[in-house]
Amino acid sequence: MLQLPLVVTTQVDLVLVLVSLLAFWTRLSRLSSPNAVVFDEVYYGQFVSLYMKRVFFIDDSGPPLGHMIMALGAYLGEFDGNFVWNRIGAEYPSSVSVWSLRLLPAVCGALCVPLVYLLTLELKFCHLSALGASALLLLENSLIVQSRFMLLESLLIFFVLVALLSYLKFHNHPNSWFRYCWLLLSGASCAAAVGVKYMGVFSYLLLVGVASLHTWNLIGDRTLSVCVQCVCRAVCLLVVPVLLYVFWFYLHLTLLHRSGPHDQLMSSAFQASLEGGLSRITQGQPLDVSYGSQVTLRSSASQPIPCWLHSHKANYPIRYENGRGSSHQQQVTCYPFKDVNNWWIIKDAGRQELVVSSPPRPVRHGDVIQLVHGMTSRFLNSHDVAAPMSPHSQEVSGYIDFNVSMAAQNLWRVDISNREAESESWKTIMSEVRLVHVNTSAVLKLSGVSLPDWGFRQLEVVAEKLFKAHSSSLGWTVEEHRYGTSQEQKEREAELHSPTHIDVDRKMSFWAKFLELQWKMLTVKQEDSEHKYSSSPLEWITMETNIAYWLHSSTNAQIHLIGNPVSWGVAHLSLLAYQLLAAVYLLRRRRGLKDLPDGVWAQFVCLGCVCVGGWLVNFVPFLLMEKTLFLYHYLPALCYLHLLSPALLEHTHTHLLRYTHTHSPAHRSTHRHALGVCLSASQLQALKWRDSWDILYRRR
């Protein structure tokens, strides 16, 4: 029965609404100015364009979720991907909806402010502290700058805060069933945070640490049976994030199905699964490599660049610069471009024919073959002569019998390293093969060193006696393949020049693609060059350096990433204060002097775990990293500190002394950098509070 009157009561926290509105105002107003590419937009923008065009790419800086969210913004703004992201400061044409490109990061950045408010409440501090924390975040110039453009940090911080908030909600309401929704949300946002940037892992680990501590206490409660609870927690915080993480990649790979600029980094099988590119060439090739097949062999290593086994009409010099001698036979190299000299013919050592018999006789694992270079008819050969650049390895050469003292050693055993059965046949694209030299049991290897001028700066190929179990530089894959039909050398040359033909569709499973992509992302090396605005972690604490994000092409209007010096100082002071206070409390408790009641002590410890712990996990790892770092890497750690300061102040106020707290308006002076206001040189000079800040002046 419906009971009347039907009443809806709602409570609205007006302060929360107010800070949210202010946050949206600071993050979203005049979002489309400057109408030019700002700093790392030049980097992320190209990926957005590639998403719009569905072209495959690989970005080693992080997983794809952040890129996809930005691409979603672009999709909603009907961006077609036709913009060349080539330099910072380039003007956007009117066809690009800048506003929609920047909208999602900005919204997430704005939402961080109310999230911090709620988080403080969830840590059991009062509304005033919550207001303080959200005000600190609201007025933090660096966060404003970072949120207003197509950058990933605001997304990362947003997801981290959601994860923490929902976990605390779960923990603080022990008796409702709804709490598991919070836990699930927490797990999901952890996955999202890690999916935006690998840096999210740090916060995730912190959360898992706190959760396992809570679970441990739960196990200690002997009145409960805890199995189900433990399993629930494990599923929500461990299994769900992993599955979701994989799901981001599933989306990524589903969206991007066309071949593009980064194809070359991937294996041949991966490339063949993309539309266009290699798959156009390899369509319809025969699958089984047989005696008489004409093939190109691509090295499995993508370092330093992908290349194909190559030979050409030039011999190794009789003596190298350093006086060592060579065999003076034909050079065998690895060449990074498609070329007719990349073709090799598979020959049965026992027979003379260079054509495929009918039916074709496939080459199997363990078979011994010879490889004949298509254009010069030299045999792939190796012998006990030191290789030109890597003297510990054997030289590999193209051999023909001129009846000089050197004997032919041109037998190679086929060793399929990714075989499933012992007698598996050698398959185009799919099989990764090692060529083991029969006489010396050395393995054909790409050494990765470039040859000097006499070798046309191509890459050196050697044979190495190796005991290392696995190295991608040992593997070779047949990429282009056809059955040879001409026995005559001239005809064969003509045949080699003709393009390859026909079609079968080869699919790679999602898991294989995922693993390969993930592996490549983690191992592709960035060249570690120093950037003009890069900084070291210890400089972040004192805010030694800034980053110039954008400078107007004619006026002094510019955007910098600088923190608000006052809140920055407050944050680090409170960090120090917390540690001192905690040390004093701990020592006194150990001596049996309990200054705080147990409930307050638990609250104090919880604050430390979340905030100081969060700062530690987001800061200390950078001290050990060797990559190029920027000030913006510090922002997540800073957010934790902004959460800490007002809460600590409240703690001091209520439990230590009566103390009035004040807030300071340093925001105004540096916010002009955040918003890109046009100032004169002298005004700029006045804003240069520290010598090390690199503020730009346009000479007129």
Added chain:
Amino acid sequence: TTSPSTGDTSTLRHRRTVPTSSETLQTLSEDRRSQTAELDDTQSSNGTSAHFSPGGHFSQDPQSSRVVLMLVAGLCFATRLYKITEPPHVCWDETHFGKMGSYYINRTFFFDVHPPLAKMLIGLAGYMTGYDGTFPFGKPGDKYEHHNYWGMRGLCAVLGSFLPIFAYVIVQDLSRSYTAALITATLLIFDTGCITISQYILLDPILLFFIMAAVLSMVKFNLQRFRPFTSYWWLWLVLTGVNLAGALGVKFVGLFVILLVGLNTVWDLWRILGDLSLSLVEISKHFLARVVGLILVPLFLYVTIFAVHFVVLNKSGPGDGFFSSAFQSRLIGNNLHNASMPEYLAYGSTITVKNLRIAGGYLHSHWHLYPEGVGARQQQVTAYLHKDYNNVWLVHKQDNNASDLVRHGDIIRLEHKETTRNLHGHLHEAPLTKKHFQVTGYGINGTGDTNDLWQVEVCGGQKGDVVKVLRSKIRFLHRATGCVLYSSGKTLPKWGWEQVEVTCSPYLKETPSSQWNIEDHINPKLPNISLSVLKPHFLEILLESHIVMIRGNSGLKPKDNEMNSKPWHWPINYQGLRFSGVNDTEYRVYLLGNPVVWWMNLASLGLYPIMVAVASITLQRGFSLEHSLVLMREGGLLLLGWLLHYAPFYTMGRVLYFHHYFPAMLFSSMLTGITFDVLLKSTDLLLRPPYSDWLQRLGQMVLLFSVLYSFYLFHPLSYGMTGPLAHEPGSAMAGQKWMDSWEF
């Protein structure tokens, strides 16, 4: 059926619980604070474990335990000293450390990235046994012939022999179980890796000796915790400190054991602080005693080691160039020792310029260009640590005439003597420090452009001041761009021959990196004056040599071609090190752990967390398994030791070798002793009494015999192999090549 020590019921056990022995009660009543140290009484209840089959060979009375200790010691010395003089040629790093021992005998100054204690001991051992320091230790494989090298090897072997003995005592004191101690000792005595690494002139046996001795003293000290300030308490405290100084004095790896002892001490102090029966005065006495014993004593000894080092080595030698001009003037035979040269810098002089950063190099150039893509393609200018004719520069006046003194504020040109290029700066990015500008060699025969002009500035000087050779700190300001000549300390890649980058910095702050001094100064037109350079203070020398060592250590980057070992290779015994001999006619020694021992360690590293997880969950749920406290606390200490000696290698950028794992391996073996012992004793959770004891004995026997048999199989690795290589048919070791990556 309740265990008196924990007072809680464990129904999981099949065996009757053993009543607390009278001995235990005695120790408990003896100590007035035993009630507060609630954790420690369980430890003594484990003393009862000696009831159960201590290895099956002996009973637990002190007489036979002494016999066992003697047996262990005998086996140690026998295995380590057997064939100590074989092979009679230089093996592997003996070429470095033997040479450095000789330097001490000859009193020649050298530079090494490790602190000097071990090399001093090696030198001393050589000196005592009649080695005269004349053998050159040229390269591995050189024959010793008539030189007395056995003394140096003998010292290492003797120190290495103590390792299993120490491990035995440590485990015995920690776990109160002879079985655990015996397992550990067996593993270490019969490990081919430990034998091999102890038999040669290397730093490692000495390092390991001090590490183990420090841990042993620490454990002994922990046992004295209820008798504070007695003479034994002080003895073990000071011994811990002495051994820590020794460990750090051998290699910086000693820092890890210092960390272990430090953590243990912090834990101990925390326990004392929580003991409310102690007054604050007593607590501060405890604290101060530890400060003295574990900080001041080691620091004093460590500094003393260096003092001896500098006093002994007073002749110029191969290490001079790494140090500042002032340091070099101490060394007899160095050209700066009682130097005489023109006192003031003049035009037309031939000079070398040294950076004032500690371990800063000489300003250097050579016939090589910057590669394409790195600024302008002009000649490289670098900083180089060794003395070399390419460090020589000529000083010219702006307009290239007259010979006069150079003064503060003068504009000069520096011409590289060998290549006749001028020191040149311009507005291109520097190769590594992108915020700075590139410095190159430019022009020909001293003719260049206006970018070759530099203004000399004496730090703290005024216009018109002259530049004193060796004593003035000077800076070179680039005329055209206003930047200052700077040595960033970063190592250039291969194209720059791994020399140090030189840039022009737009930040004009005075730092040692931008300050230089004139070291050699030749000008035939001026009279030579004897210069007494300010002799550096001892602490300055100490600091300088440390910075040079640290920089040298981080400069040891893996080379591209070299096989370099990864930390994850080590616990699985993936790949060894070739100590001697390559082909089948030579006497070959290969450093590789006994695979059975190492894989047992690996297994126990996997087993241990599982066992701890089970034990702690049962404890948290209110049950208590026997031995779980030994497992968690003492095992935890050893696991911490292993982690501290292993995990840091993952973050190191320097080149790593297999032998870096040996300190961690010792901890891992001790952990294995405790883990397997507890595992075997836990058979009573599954089986009833007579059967469980049988199973336990059986397990111990299997362990013992598998280690012995594998030692029989692999002993040629340490004691030398000849004949065909293992991967060829007909080799004696063919069957033993269990992993493809082993290269014997």
